[in-house]
Amino acid sequence: MKEEHTFTIKQTAKKTNISEDTIRYYEKIALLPRAERKDNGHRIYRQEDIDTILLISCLKKTGMPLDEMRPFLTVSTDADPAEYPELVELLKSHRENIVSQIASLQQVVDFIDVKLEKGKYRRDCSEEIEDGLSDNRKEEPEPKPLSTSQRSYFPVSAGTDK
Amino acid sequence: MKEEHTFTIKQTAKKTNISEDTIRYYEKIALLPRAERKDNGHRIYRQEDIDTILLISCLKKTGMPLDEMRPFLTVSTDADPAEYPELVELLKSHRENIVSQIASLQQVVDFIDVKLEKGKYRRDCSEEIEDGLSDNRKEEPEPKPLSTSQRSYFPVSAGTDK
DNA sequence: GCTTGACTTGAAGTCGACTCCAAGTTATAG
């Protein structure tokens, strides 16, 4: 049998970049299952738990409220989500949300790029807004000297770089 | 001179999809300049103001706290941001943030896709993980429409744990 | 023994971003 490596809450916090307090808080609100305790009552975590925490922090980045994460955590430990059609719907619908978030973010990037390039026009991100006055100068096809900018839109697919 | 079209707060709220209360709140915290008033004290807005509100809601989608938006609103109404080097730095740095947020989001999309396709492995967004098994049963959540949740955080930030 | 450090607990406090409320004003309709 394999002996599983376990971690203290401190190590777990470090590995996940989530504070100890927050981890306890997640347990308190039952987002995480009650962690096992050692004899002295200290929590112990294993890789599995760390993965769940990482998934939470991942989902958080997508703007999902903690309360709505539970089904996702279930699916993450479960086998086949296809067994739960409503879960599949949830996943799809959240996927759509994220895709449109990406689009919004990309618009902000574009806004910034335009600003950085010529800083002349306020061209909004969510809609073509006709602005009343303002004689539009069009942008010149100049390549910008930005060092940091390489605009890779949707980066790669199955990233999960490790 | 041109007759500018103006809007009531209600119309503005509708056009921007931001509630009247929130618009007043933004004014209260000086995120928006004090709106002009009519004789009766009612606020009036013009396209320019609407654009600013749209920009705020755009930046909000990128997870930027309201307090940090002020410089961006300045640059949006100002002419050339290149006159303000720190502003340029801010823009660049926020751009980087967004780009990495996009990457994170894309990872969640990938996670979901993997789940949807084969629902077999827990392939995390940030790490390869082995799949612990557990036969939880889950309850069915409502197929709720999952609306306009947006709000995300800064990217995961490279280590430098303290 | 005493102290330090890593943990435990439940409860209270904070913070950002709204959201709601009560009271008041003004314009229009009946």
Place this chain on the structure above:
DNA sequence: CTATAACTTGGAGTCGACTTCAAGTCAAGC
């Protein structure tokens, strides 16, 4: 005239997500 609607104001309340606090336990070191 009253009533309704659309606004105004300052202030209070809510909500999600932490974060801090006070008090306590336990093991190891001096």
